[in-house]
Amino acid sequence: MVMNAHLPVQPHDLLWGLPLAAVPADAPAWVGEVVSMGHPLVVRRAQVDEGYVAVGVRGRSRGQRFAAVMKLSAITRQVKPEQLVAAVDKVETDWPALRALKQIRPVLDAVGLPWGIAGSAGFELATGIKVLHQDSDLDLILRADRFFSRVQAAELVKALEDASCRIDLQLQTPFGAVALREWASSARQVLLKADDGARLVSNPWQPQERAA
Known part of the structure; x- marks a missing residue:
């Protein structure tokens, strides 16, 4: 399911495409590991700059959750x-x-x-x-x-x-x-x-x- 300009991004959507280089330098090591494996991010509710979407990175354990932002232009796949x-x-x-x-x-x-x-x-x-x-x-x-x-x-x-x-x-x-x-x-x-x-x-x- 490739990102479509006419398909709005909404909370709980799963998104793929965040580049490893976009992971904040102060993020826990597991965040980079998850992103490098190509796991999707989940859209969360937050106000962000135009052209971006707020996302959450999910780790292996329940306590591993990390808030991030992603460029809309980076999305390669979207699942609602x-x-x-x-x-x-x-x-x-x-x-x-x-x-x-x-x-x-x-x-x-x-x-x-x-x-x-x-x-x-x-x-x-x-x-x-x-x-x-x-x-x-x-x-x-x-x-x-x-x-x-x-x-x-x-x-x-x-x-x-x-x-x-x-x-x-x-x-x-x-x-x-x-x-x-x-x-x-x-x-x-x-x-x-x-x-x-x-x-x-x-x-x-x-x-x-x-x-x-």
Whole structure:
């Protein structure tokens, strides 16, 4: 999947192409090793200069995460979380997170919104690199460009609760991301994660709430 100028780069996308020379000199040694092996980087939320994208480098252990930036012009390949859904049917391993994917796919397809696979499961499906284990959660995204009610959120939480592992699903609104479980709760305000930071809001679909 080659980078296309008409395909926007969004959080949780996997990107290839960061040159080793672009790794900061003060980065831990493992960062250079990961980049030299050609592993993808994951797009993260942060404000960066025009022509760049904020990315995260993933190491072998859970604690190995490094924040970096990458030139958009350097991208040689891009995989979006929703592009990984088709790979679910080809999965041969039997980790709980992958079993859960097969269980909940009809539920998410029925919602009628684009959804995708992020986190460890997405990384493994995209690369073939074994990072999942028995206790891995399943990280998913649901692209909710339009208002997704709290009633809908609560119904979806209930529909997903019998899966083989814990599912962490983020609603991707035009102004940031909010956890499905939090939006389904009775909390008056929820945490919206945006490019310019996180804030408590009452409606993640209202642009005026981006103000500090």
